[in-house]
Amino acid sequence: MRAEAIVDLDAIKFNLQLLKKQAGVQVLAVVKADAYGHGLVPVAKAAISAGADYLGVALLEEAVALREAGITTPILAWLVQPGSDFESAISLDIDLSAASLRALTEIGAASKRLGKRARVHLEVDTGMTRGGFLSEWSQLDAEHVAEIEIVGIYSHFARADEPQEEQNQQQLLRFKEMVSTLESFGFTNIIKHLSNSAATLTNHAAAFDMVRIGIAMYGLSPDVQTLGTSQELGLRPAMQLRAALYLVKDVPAGVPVGYGATEYTKSDTTLGVVTMGYADGIPRVARAAGIWCAGKRAPIIGRVSMDQFVVDLGSDSKAKSGDWVTLFGNGSHGEFTADDWAATSSTINYEIVTRIGPRVPRIYSAHVY
Numbered sequence: 001m002r003a004e005a006i007v008d009l010d011a012i013k014f015n016l017q018l019l020k021k022q023a024g025v026q027v028l029a030v031v032k033a034d035a036y037g038h039g040l041v042p043v044a045k046a047a048i049s050a051g052a053d054y055l056g057v058a059l060l061e062e063a064v065a066l067r068e069a070g071i072t073t074p075i076l077a078w079l080v081q082p083g084s085d086f087e088s089a090i091s092l093d094i095d096l097s098a099a100s101l102r103a104l105t106e107i108g109a110a111s112k113r114l115g116k117r118a119r120v121h122l123e124v125d126t127g128m129t130r131g132g133f134l135s136e137w138s139q140l141d142a143e144h145v146a147e148i149e150i151v152g153i154y155s156h157f158a159r160a161d162e163p164q165e166e167q168n169q170q171q172l173l174r175f176k177e178m179v180s181t182l183e184s185f186g187f188t189n190i191i192k193h194l195s196n197s198a199a200t201l202t203n204h205a206a207a208f209d210m211v212r213i214g215i216a217m218y219g220l221s222p223d224v225q226t227l228g229t230s231q232e233l234g235l236r237p238a239m240q241l242r243a244a245l246y247l248v249k250d251v252p253a254g255v256p257v258g259y260g261a262t263e264y265t266k267s268d269t270t271l272g273v274v275t276m277g278y279a280d281g282i283p284r285v286a287r288a289a290g291i292w293c294a295g296k297r298a299p300i301i302g303r304v305s306m307d308q309f310v311v312d313l314g315s316d317s318k319a320k321s322g323d324w325v326t327l328f329g330n331g332s333h334g335e336f337t338a339d340d341w342a343a344t345s346s347t348i349n350y351e352i353v354t355r356i357g358p359r360v361p362r363i364y365s366a367h368v369y
């Protein structure tokens, strides 16, 4: 074995239960993008067993894959392209998001052809200016929804990880207004949902009927700087990424390492070659991260290549080719975390775990060190 991502499903269950208890409302477990790299179906099943009321995905294909795996829990798909196979989606009881009159018309037509009403959540733009109804909202009329069932209304925060920002209050206020408009049309028994992980952790007033939790369910903080670390939030990081050392060798001081000779050995030392690279989602720009090997940290030396990178194990290292090393884990043993890799790569923990590539098998068990 070369490398593997060990996913602790018990940690995912623990995090979901913690967040559900804090929110006190229904929970939609966000499993888009292969469950943030953790594996779509195993994570979905774990989330359901821990009490998830809904699953959320970006793409219709992701929702179909969940149904094909035998999952019967309500699923919301929110980025369903124009021209998609809406009839299949409706037949499979997949809740659809609509953000335009055009989408409502298309979903309505599919419902009519099929003789079954689609379940639709209206996405409204409360200030993020990405998806959601904005200018068309005032044109919505009964005809647009004659063939479908409106089951929900939702929006998304742009800055929930900065709870003191005024924009959060503005979005909350705007959401309430848009909900009132819909209720004034007679749609009163609908699921209202606005909060992502960060809002769930910081803003109880935004919980409404359901919260949509992604990153925190995976045990990662939505923003370490503003909200604290996983540990401070009481969350358990679910993914540990590890690899077997391909090669260990002694090298002299003053030799260049890797493409571009961006770094030289400072003294006689032992280097290790890890066979993971940017093809596996290891950021090429990563600098200050590294691995945990035989009880200590070993930093990256030189550039990350497509399939490999080099670490400086130190002249006193006892590591051998084939030894398992940890790239990131929950940090409890001194290893780097996904947050460390994110910080040194000018990105966020979301991107670190989500981009772990398909060449890396996902293994489901408790943490192994």
Ligand SMILES: *Cc1c(COP(=O)(O)O)cnc(C)c1O
Pocket (backbone or CB within 6 Å): 030, 032, 078, 156, 195, 196, 197, 198, 212, 213, 214, 215, 216, 222
């Ligand atoms: C991804 C996503 C979420 C989850 O966000 P987290 O910050 O990971 O909790 C919630 N809602 C929508 C619409 C999303 O796209």
